Amino acid sequence: MSSPISSVTGAPFARIMSVAGYRPSRVVTNEEVCERIDSSDEWIRERSGIIERRYAAADESVSDMATIAATNAIRKAGIDPAQVGLVLVASVTHPYPTPSAAAEVAFRIGAIGAAATDISSACAGFCYGIAIADALVRSGGTTYAVVIGVEKLSDWTDHTDRGTAFIFADGAGAVVIGPSEISAIGPVVWGSDGEQREAINMTQSLVEYRQDPGPHFPTLTMQGQQVFRWAVGDMAKTAQAALDAAHVAAEDLDAFIPHQANMRITDAMIRALKLPAHVPVARDIAYTGNTSAASIPLAMERMLDDGQAPHGGTALLIGFGAGLVFASQVVTLP
Ligand code: COA
Numbered sequence: 653m654s655s656p657i658s659s660v661t662g663a664p665f666a667r668i669m670s671v672a673g674y675r676p677s678r679v680v681t682n683e684e685v686c687e688r689i690d691s692s693d694e695w696i697r698e699r700s701g702i703i704e705r706r707y708a709a710a711d712e713s714v715s716d717m718a719t720i721a722a723t724n725a726i727r728k729a730g731i732d733p734a735q736v737g738l739v740l741v742a743s744v745t746h747p748y749p750t751p752s753a754a755a756e757v758a759f760r761i762g763a764i765g766a767a768a769t770d771i772s773s774a775c776a777g778f779c780y781g782i783a784i785a786d787a788l789v790r791s792g793g794t795t796y797a798v799v800i801g802v803e804k805l806s807d808w809t810d811h812t813d814r815g816t817a818f819i820f821a822d823g824a825g826a827v828v829i830g831p832s833e834i835s836a837i838g839p840v841v842w843g844s845d846g847e848q849r850e851a852i853n854m855t856q857s858l859v860e861y862r863q864d865p866g867p868h869f870p871t872l873t874m875q876g877q878q879v880f881r882w883a884v885g886d887m888a889k890t891a892q893a894a895l896d897a898a899h900v901a902a903e904d905l906d907a908f909i910p911h912q913a914n915m916r917i918t919d920a921m922i923r924a925l926k927l928p929a930h931v932p933v934a935r936d937i938a939y940t941g942n943t944s945a946a947s948i949p950l951a952m953e954r955m956l957d958d959g960q961a962p963h964g965g966t967a968l969l970i971g972f973g974a975g976l977v978f979a980s981q982v983v984t985l986p
Contacts, residue, residue, distance in 0.1 A: 662792035663831030666785065668986045669731075669796075672724035673953040674717045674824040675940065676708040682818065689814045696818045701915020705821035705941025707806040714746045715753050717824035718802040719760045721949075725798060726761060728986075729828035733762030736828075737794030740785060741770045742777025742801045742945040744974065745808055757800065767794065774852065775911045775973025776842070777801055777945035778825070782969070783840035783979060785829040800826040801945035810855075810871040819914070820872065821941030825949025827986070838898030838982035841890055845976045851878045852974035883917045883972055887980075888924030891970045894980035895925075905931045906965025907955055907985065911972055912937035912947035921970075932960045944973060952985065961985060 681704050682693040696702055708717060718741055726733050739758040746753040754768035773780040778801035785797035805820035829837075856870040891910070895902060908931055910918050915937055922933060934951035943950060948969055955961040963985060970980035 660792035662788070662790050662795070664790070665832040665835045665837070666789035666829050667832035667836030668782070668983055669828040669830045670725045670728035670986050671825065671827045671949050671953045671956065672721050672728055673950040674721040675950070676706045676712060676717070676822050678707045678709065680705050680707050680821070685818045688811045689817050691814060691818060699916065700819060701935070701937050702818060702941050703938045706823055708804050708822040714743055714802050714804050715756045715760070717804070717822070718743075718753060718757045718800045718826070721802065721824040721826035722757060722761045722798050722800050725826040725828050729830065731796055731828065731830070734764060736761070736763035736766050736796050736798050738785065738788060738797035739763055739766050739768040740781040740797065740799045742773060742781045742799070743770060743803055744772055744774050744777070744944065745803045745805055746770060747807065753802070761798070763798065773945075773977045773979070774975060775913060775944045775947065776971035776975070776977040776979045778948045779840070779969055779971035779979035779981060780842065780977070782827070782829065782837065782981060782983070783842060786837040789829055789831060795831060797829045798826055799829060800824060801947070801949050803944040803946050805872070805944060808872050810868070813871070813873070815876050816872055816874050819942045821943050823940060823943040823946045823950055825946045825953060827949055836984035838894065838900070840979055840981045841893040841897055842979035843977070848878070848882065848976045851875045851882065851976060880914070880917065882976060883913060884920040884924070887970060887972050887978060888921045890972070890978050890980050891921060891925055891968060894970065894982055895968060898982035900966060900982050902926065902931065903928045904966060905968055907932050907934070907961035907967040909934040909948055909951050909955065909967050910970045912940065912951055913942055913973070956985060
């Protein structure tokens with residue numbers, strides 16, 4: 653049967669061409685966090701692996717951080733910003749429901765007229781973005797895409813809440829995705845479990861707050877043990893499924909870069925995946941905290957810059973968080 657609609661196809665494959673991060677300058681130690689919660693440096697290190705984290709300045713926005721990371725990723729990729737046809741900003745902390753952070757960032761980085769939208773997939777947002785950009789480069793929706801994970805979680809954290817105050821932090825990481833002659837982004841294994849939407853949530857909606865402004869502005873709330881059990885129980889299976897889908901064995905990985913949720917979750921996933929000791933594992937959380945959508949590209953940049961993982965090496969990524977949502981894929985490092 654003939655159709656009046658013609659179609660386009662894109663590149664045979666897509667690849668990550670570059671990665672660049674932005675870390676705010678203000679270092680926040682565990683001692684400083686403990687000025688507002690009943691805890692200790694020792695407890696925080698042992699239970700989360702976090703030694704310190706970064707907070708953005710009061711006048712430093714999600715869009716500001718995203719713009720810096722994206723500008724540097726485009727420079728490293730060696731393309732002109734005007735060639736970028738799609739900008740995806742993965743974030744849950746851009747403070748405006750509309751307009752999107754992505755439209756502003758596209759304009760500010762010089763991707764004038766590019767398609768632009770935000771992705772609300774919390775800590776899985778960066779891996780969601782990679783999957784979407786990969787599909788669009790291959791299907792002809794764009795030649796080059798910029799995917800940015802960025803958060804200013806310090807604005808949405810209750811700094812007196814023992815369950816979250818020590819975990820969340822700020823930062824941005826960006827990649828350029830472009831055409832490739834060889835396979836460099838494996839099939840995504842992704843999904844959601846909305847039945848567990850209360851596990852990481854807001855204390856109130858902004859509309860509820862407007863109708864009945866209480867003493868506390870809405871902030872993030874987390875059922876820590878529920879999230880821990882889900883991450884440890886299910887996420888290793890998701891990561892294994894992404895390895896299987898890409899036909900890559902764990903022993904052939906050059907890096908494992910999970911979302912930097914909590915060092916104990918990372919360690920549990922390593923055990924469940926039976927990851928050989930020679931595979932380097934991202935542990936950026938120690939000095940960066942949990943930056944949600946930004947954590948994977950920040951950790952990727954650090955591993956490459958420190959020489960822990962080789963350029964062109966094979967890495968397993970997995971993001972998971974509020975929704976609950978998750979996404980995992982095997983990629984070739986830029
Ligand atoms: N400092 C010191 N003690 C604390 C504390 C803190 N910040 N928070 C809780 N505790 C204490 C509790 O009072 C309790 O003490 P008790 O045994 O004497 O009653 C004990 O630690 C256990 O409390 P619980 O709330 O069950 O903590 P936990 O063992 O579940 O640890 C987390 C809390 C948040 C570290 C843990 O649940 C976790 O890591 N969850 C996953 C979070 C995560 O990674 N989120 C990101 C997802 S994207």
